[in-house]
Amino acid sequence: MRRAAAPRGDWRWPALAAILALVAPVEAVPAAQARAVKAGARVAAKAKVKTKSKAKPQTAATPAFVPVPSPAAAQVIAWIAAAQDNAGLPYAVIDKQQAALFLFDADGTPRGATPVLLGIGVGDESSPGVGAKRLEEIGPAERTTPAGRFVAKFGRAFGNQRVLWVDYANSVALHAVITTHKSEHRVARLLSPTPDDNRISFGCINVGTSFYTKTLRPRFTGKGGIVYILPDTLPLDTVFPRLRLLPYLGAPA
Numbered sequence: 001m002r003r004a005a006a007p008r009g010d011w012r013w014p015a016l017a018a019i020l021a022l023v024a025p026v027e028a029v030p031a032a033q034a035r036a037v038k039a040g041a042r043v044a045a046k047a048k049v050k051t052k053s054k055a056k057p058q059t060a061a062t063p064a065f066v067p068v069p070s071p072a073a074a075q076v077i078a079w080i081a082a083a084q085d086n087a088g089l090p091y092a093v094i095d096k097q098q099a100a101l102f103l104f105d106a107d108g109t110p111r112g113a114t115p116v117l118l119g120i121g122v123g124d125e126s127s128p129g130v131g132a133k134r135l136e137e138i139g140p141a142e143r144t145t146p147a148g149r150f151v152a153k154f155g156r157a158f159g160n161q162r163v164l165w166v167d168y169a170n171s172v173a174l175h176a177v178i179t180t181h182k183s184e185h186r187v188a189r190l191l192s193p194t195p196d197d198n199r200i201s202f203g204c205i206n207v208g209t210s211f212y213t214k215t216l217r218p219r220f221t222g223k224g225g226i227v228y229i230l231p232d233t234l235p236l237d238t239v240f241p242r243l244r245l246l247p248y249l250g251a252p253a
Contacts, residue, residue, distance in 0.1 A: 063208065065193055067100030067113045072236055076228055081108045082249040083242065090225040094205060096145060096232050099195030101207060103216055112215045115190050117177065117206035119145040120199045124231040126170035143202045146172060147231035147239045153224035164220055166205065166227050174205040174227065176212040
């Protein structure tokens with residue numbers, strides 16, 4: 001949601017030790033994700049048959065699959081928990097390459113995972129002055145979702161709409177999926193079992209309406225929280241330099 005215009009399943013993970021173990025066996029993550037993708041594809045195929053039989057079209061994005069952390073996301077999640085980098089606030093980890101969000105309480109308890117929609121441009125930084133531009137002035141290459149660690153809080157946007165501002169200076173917010181422009185098929189993009197079609201926004205992060213209102217918003221209301229956005233092209237430890245400390249955190253003195 002851009003300030004100058006319209007906005008730019010219950011599950012559990014194992015304890016921190018098991019999350020740390022995800023970093024090492026890299027092969028296990030793609031295998032698990034492949035199973036999730038196949039399962040999602042089967043459910044999507046059944047949903048398509050029901051639509052043809054005059055079933056009501058789906059208006060809220062409720063994916064039938066749960067995203068699996070990539071090795072990079074698992075590494076960042078492990079570091080946050082070990083270093084307590086979230087400063088006692090709830091937090092979300094967004095993996096742009098997987099187009100997925102992983103949500104946690106302040107104490108590190110996982111609270112959900114969901115697909116996300118991201119900026120159509122591939123890149124890890126916002127163009128200078130992009131937050132002050134009108135939507136029609138922003139070129140496709142400038143429509144990026146920046147990578148980094150952001151202190152996110154709720155605030156007002158254009159039209160007095162309340163959104164979770166991730167990077168206020170560059171008008172990047174996290175909000176429920178927008179369905180104003182039907183030709184963009186944003187709900188269908190969220191429901192698809194792969195991240196290949198999840199690049200559509202001007203830079204904002206879209207999630208399913210139910211997940212946003214019932215799971216994410218209650219946790220970030222009040223003091224806000226931390227949003228970690230993994231990079232597209234930059235090295236992971238360039239975006240999160242303190243990640244290099246992960247092997248030493250918790251080690252005996």
